[in-house]
Amino acid sequence: MKRDQDCGKLVKKKRRNVDNFRKMLRKCGLFLIFFMGMWINGLDVLADSEKGIKEPEGLYAQSAVLMDADSGRILFAKNGQEERAMASTTKIMTCILALENGNLDDTVTVSAYAASQPEVHLGVREGEQFCLRDLLYSLMLESHNDAAVAIAEHVGTSVEGFADMMNEKAWQIGCSQTHFVTPNGLDASDEEGSHHTTAEDLARIMKYCIMDSPQKKAFLEITQTESCQFTNVDGSRSFFCNNHNAFLKMMEGALSGKTGFTGEAGYCYVGALRRDDRTFIVSLLACGWPNNKGYKWADTKKLMIYGIDSFHYQDVYREIDPGRITVFGGVPDGNRLNGPASVRTVVDTGGEQKPQEQAEETENGREKKILLRDDEEVAVSLEKEESLGAPVSKGEAVGTVSYMLNDEVLFTHEIVAAESVEMRDFEWCIKKMADIFFLRI
Numbered sequence: 001m002k003r004d005q006d007c008g009k010l011v012k013k014k015r016r017n018v019d020n021f022r023k024m025l026r027k028c029g030l031f032l033i034f035f036m037g038m039w040i041n042g043l044d045v046l047a048d049s050e051k052g053i054k055e056p057e058g059l060y061a062q063s064a065v066l067m068d069a070d071s072g073r074i075l076f077a078k079n080g081q082e083e084r085a086m087a088s089t090t091k092i093m094t095c096i097l098a099l100e101n102g103n104l105d106d107t108v109t110v111s112a113y114a115a116s117q118p119e120v121h122l123g124v125r126e127g128e129q130f131c132l133r134d135l136l137y138s139l140m141l142e143s144h145n146d147a148a149v150a151i152a153e154h155v156g157t158s159v160e161g162f163a164d165m166m167n168e169k170a171w172q173i174g175c176s177q178t179h180f181v182t183p184n185g186l187d188a189s190d191e192e193g194s195h196h197t198t199a200e201d202l203a204r205i206m207k208y209c210i211m212d213s214p215q216k217k218a219f220l221e222i223t224q225t226e227s228c229q230f231t232n233v234d235g236s237r238s239f240f241c242n243n244h245n246a247f248l249k250m251m252e253g254a255l256s257g258k259t260g261f262t263g264e265a266g267y268c269y270v271g272a273l274r275r276d277d278r279t280f281i282v283s284l285l286a287c288g289w290p291n292n293k294g295y296k297w298a299d300t301k302k303l304m305i306y307g308i309d310s311f312h313y314q315d316v317y318r319e320i321d322p323g324r325i326t327v328f329g330g331v332p333d334g335n336r337l338n339g340p341a342s343v344r345t346v347v348d349t350g351g352e353q354k355p356q357e358q359a360e361e362t363e364n365g366r367e368k369k370i371l372l373r374d375d376e377e378v379a380v381s382l383e384k385e386e387s388l389g390a391p392v393s394k395g396e397a398v399g400t401v402s403y404m405l406n407d408e409v410l411f412t413h414e415i416v417a418a419e420s421v422e423m424r425d426f427e428w429c430i431k432k433m434a435d436i437f438f439l440r441i
Contacts, residue, residue, distance in 0.1 A: 052375040056306050060295035062266075062286035065199040066303045068311070068371045069207050069272060069279035072174075073410075075311060075373070076303065080200040083177055084285040087260030087268045088143045089202055090185030090195070092209050093166050094151060095140055095222065099215035101165070102155045104133040107233055113159075114149040117184065121146040122239060134230035134239075140223050141241040143259065148184035159183060163190075173208045175201035187264045202283040206270045210256055211279070223256040224248065247271045247300055255279070259296070263289075269296040273304050278371060280307040316378040317368040320347050320401055322415045330390035330421040343392050344418040345384065347401050368403070370410060379404045384415050390423040 055076055063084055066076040074080060112126045122144040124130070132154065138147040149159060156162025159182065166180035181188040181195040188195045197205075209219045227242045245257045247269075257271030266286040273280050282303045288295035322345040330341030370378060384399025392398075399415035 053310050053373055056302050059299050059302065060288050060292070061199075061284040061299050063199040063284070064287075064299060064303065065203045065281075065283045066307050067200075067203040067207065067281040067283070069211050069281045071371065072204065072207055073371070074200060074203075075280075075307060075371075077200065081177060081198050082285075083196045083198055085187055085195060085262060085265035086185060086197045086202055086285060087262045087265035088185040089197075089258050089260040089268045089270045089283075090180065090182065091139055091143060091148060091260075092219075092258050092270065093169065093180065093205055094148050094162075094183040095136055096209045096213050096215060096219055097162070097165055097169060098132065098136060098151050098155050099218050100213065102132050102151075104131070104136075104218075106132040106154065108132050108135055108150050108154040110146075110150050111153055114146050114153060117146040117149050118186070120144055124150060128237075129233040131230070131233065134228075136222055137225065137228045137230070137241050138239070140258065141225065141228065141243045143244065145184040145186065148182075152183035169208075170201070170205065173204055173212070175204050177201050178205075185260055185262065185265075187262050197285075199283045199285050202270050202285070203281045206256070206272055206281050206283065210272050210281075220256055223258070245271070246297060250297060250301060251304060267293060267296050269300060271300055273308075275308050277313060278307070278311065280304055310373050311371050312374060313369040314372045314378075315367045316370050316372075316403060318380050320380065320382065322347060322382060322384055322399065322401075325385055325398060325417075326387045327390050327392055327421045328387060329424055330388075330392065331424050341390065341421060341424065343388065343398075343421045345398055345415050346418045348395075348414045348416045368411075370403075370405075372405070376405060378410065382415070388421075390421055392417050392421040394418065394420045 059078055061078065063079040063082050064077070065074060065080045067073070068075055108130050110124045110126055110128045110130070115124050115126045115128075120143055122135075122138045122142070124146050130150070132151065135147045135151050138144045139151060152159050152162035156165050162183055163180050166183070167178075170178045170180065175197070178197040178201040179193050179195065181190050181192075185195065210216055213219065223243075223245070225243060226248075227240065229238065229240045231238045244259060247257050248254045251273055253273045253275040255272040255274050257269060260268040266289045268285050268287060270281070270283040272282075280303075282300045284296055284299050287299055324342040324344050327341040327343050330343070332341050372378065381402045381404055382399065383402070388398065394417055396417045397414045398417055400412050401415060402412045403410045
């Protein structure tokens with residue numbers, strides 16, 4: 001009896017041990033699953049960090065650009081070179097040309113053609129007179145189409161003449177894929193083609209308006225005005241304009257901008273923002289159609305935030321010693337009778353620089369600051385002559401140092417000869433031998 005009881009206890013004990021072992025295995029399994037999950041998640045995080053900063057996704061605009069306004073470098077583009085209608089964003093070019101070629105106190109007489117322009121319009125009448133300054137506020141704050149034509153006819157004699165001025169200015173500032181037909185951006189065509197631009201070219205025009213034009217201060221003053229009131233010249237009618245650029249109140253540092261819409265162009269926008277020492281421009285074309293007015297603001301904020309968070313100025317200056325270059329037929333180093341001839345070279349950092357470079361002398365030496373994405377690095381490439389033929393003049397260009405971002409050359413400096421090397425000709429040899437002979441005597 002006792003033996004049977006002992007056997008029963010032993011069986012129960014073994015069962016408990018088996019159960020405990022199974023529980024331990026389950027706990028180990030759960031711990032192993034947890035550990036593997038954490039390890040895999042860590043690999044994902046590491047992989048994401050190695051991919052670098054992500055570019056904006058899910059933009060509504062069919063064409064979009066983010067530009068560094070200081071250098072004109074494109075920081076992000078979505079179909080940036082596709083030609084599209086640009087609606088009333090056209091008016092930034094109309095405004096800057098009027099500022100550069102007209103007088104703000106000029107009196108503008110309205111033609112029948114100007115008075116016939118469709119909405120959105122100020123409601124001017126044929127023969128009515130306005131101050132050019134007031135029409136520019138009407139143009140940029142309310143985007144009035146009749147004001148645009150009146151301005152164009154005053155500054156360019158005719159709409160066609162003003163369009164020629166617009167196209168000439170576009171070409172001068174590097175817009176090779178832009179064609180202007182109208183001063184207000186209404187869909188139109190002529191023998192040269194349709195009224196169009198690209199997101200890249202539109203950003204270039206805004207850069208010119210706020211950064212490069214001699215009238216940039218006046219342009220910013222007009223486009224930043226919240227509202228204004230004016231009358232026609234004889235004071236018989238009064239007008240009130242509100243600024244429809246909602247972006248000015250959306251983000252700290254918003255500088256300027258212009259909206260636009262036509263049935264062909266869709267909603268368009270070009271705007272600028274300055275934050276700290278950086279100035280960004282966003283241009284959007286075909287950013288939705290009714291009823292999606294808000295798309296352009298969402299895209300603008302997304303691109304501006306990407307620029308602010310991801311791009312900062314970095315000092316990319318590198319101390320470079322290009323070394324020496326062999327000079328065939330030159331006077332040997334040290335002015336000896338025999339031996340190799342070579343010339344010392346240096347990088348000429350005082351020469352002409354491309355606009356992407358902001359270089360300055362500091363207490364600690366020279367700096368070259370470039371607006372770069374935080375995960376970008378600039379590579380330095382050196383190319384110089386392998387050998388030269390005598391004579392060599394001091395300051396003679398013998399190569400280049402290029403600062404490159406991916407395949408884009410940001411700027412270059414010349415490598416120059418730091419000294420002159422004379423030719424080792426018969427006359428020099430005779431003179432050198434004579435010097436040696438008299439020294440020995």
